[in-house]
Amino acid sequence: MLTSSKKNEALRRLTSLGSQIVEDIRRRTFPALKIPSRSVENIKYDRKLGQYVLGDEVIIRNSKNIKHLRPFAQLVWIAYFSKELLKTNKTSTLRDIYYSAQAYNVDFKDQDESDEMITELESIIRMPREDINIYPEERSAIFGDLTIEYTVPGYEGKRLVLTTHPDGVMIGPALTTANFVRTSADKVIVIEKGALFTRFIEEKVHERYRAILIATAGQAPRSTRYLIRRLNKELGLPVYIFTDADPWGMHIAMVIISGSANAAHITDLVTPKAKWAGVWATDIVRYRLPSDPLTEVDIKRLYELKRDPRYGEEIWRREIDEFLRIRKKSEQEAFARYGLTYIVDKYLPDKLREMG
């Protein structure tokens, strides 16, 4: 999808929201907003889509109600402010929004409150906040033979090949909104650790395995998840995710694949066809990896995941059980036990063969 059309769509939805309010006032009724409910009862796991979605329940926020007046005004201001961001081609962060409100004498008691309003706005316009130029702080990186064309002001039409900088290219607003022009890659490899991402670049994994490499640097920021989805949907590239072998690494993969419950109101951040390729609990045994014992917290987390509807498929159940059996965890770097390049020369091709 072209970014300018996405921007226009966001502007259209924000304008329509404002028009409804103006319309109500003209008709001399108190303006009211319908907000999709994000209460636990209204969050459902859609097995077909392989992700959480919201049900039909809505909340009516009516300015007639004195208790609703404050969040009503806050929400309208957030909508106004994001429209300004889009019109002036500026980006902002959640933190910026909180402070910016003070310039307009809009009162938020803390950032949690303004974050919550931004989430409500997302659920009303059914678009992620990145589409209204609100970005998180975190950054991750990409590297590989993909030519992009920027759409941000001052760079429109300029192109960059993502092998230009051997430390990797930052995934920020400019990259997330760029168009894809050309690639020779036939897959995407997503890596939890920055150090391993650097190793993969040095060992030319992008050439040897025709891959676009992405470092999530821990839990993937939403803009990175959005980019992974675009690579899968727009370019048809299969996605393989490599994390540490522990419940937290598993869940990094899962959030990329099936999304998170608190983003159930947004449906275009997930990549249901992406695959968790390792490091599995069974890999710890198979490759005799150096490991640490699971902690109490790790084990508690595994039992939580067992009850989570996203973890229904065979591979997840098998690996959770194996973790609980061996009571061990390993990091991606543990493969260095067999030399720095073993993970690239042996483990990666093994895995790609099995997964393909």
Add this chain to the structure above:
Amino acid sequence: MLTSSKKNEALRRLTSLGSQIVEDIRRRTFPALKIPSRSVENIKYDRKLGQYVLGDEVIIRNSKNIKHLRPFAQLVWIAYFSKELLKTNKTSTLRDIYYSAQAYNVDFKDQDESDEMITELESIIRMPREDINIYPEERSAIFGDLTIEYTVPGYEGKRLVLTTHPDGVMIGPALTTANFVRTSADKVIVIEKGALFTRFIEEKVHERYRAILIATAGQAPRSTRYLIRRLNKELGLPVYIFTDADPWGMHIAMVIISGSANAAHITDLVTPKAKWAGVWATDIVRYRLPSDPLTEVDIKRLYELKRDPRYGEEIWRREIDEFLRIRKKSEQEAFARYGLTYIVDKYLPDKLREMG
């Protein structure tokens, strides 16, 4: 300095270390190593250099002593391994080293132990671990009109202008070791927060104030501090550091300027002429910034800084006292209270005028 000459120097020092040991064995004496002591008594603050340095005390590690044998072997292995890294043009991380040791049946009880040995090796060869291709995980970013020329394998002689990617360019091994070719900038602006770095790029601070912009993303990684030093020394650019207005932000600036006690054995990571330009405690008052009360921990930290020899200069003493008087702290984003561009349009030029 050309990177290849630095690499050769590192190889020379590692080889010389090995030769001494071989020499001892040939002479049929037990090999011994002189290691600069990094004990508190031997760490001195050098007012003239404006940084911590090691005194003359050395520790003798003698393989004749059964208690010394294990750390002696560990240290020799680290030296061997880093020489291999240099020779094969591979980079590694502290974590990688810990796991790699297992491939050689060299035993480290945990990563703390291998990290400590790497630090000892640094102090023997008097070079930072980045010079022997050992990097940390953290990344930060740079943006501005600076043309660099890579020296890493596969990219030798290739050039990049650091305005190519509007999300900023990652500071990793390739960038840190690149040569500087050309710049139109007349200053460096270092920024603690990634969000503000993005704002500065969007508002074209690099053009309007002819600046190279660097995001530290919190405490600056050593490779970033090393790069800041190079920009100051090799290009003669003044460096201005902007952090949050709290004791932790202050200290981010201080570590860039004067280094840290645990890197006292390395003298080329500091930029003594760099200046902390804000956000000051006095700025909280002057600009009536939104603020939070200082916590117990913040206040304790301020009293610690008061006793720290690096904080002897007037500006630091004044700001510490002001923090303690007003008992408040603010973040860089707090300027958004006056609109998103106020920090760029008003605060930044104010500060540059005063500091210049």
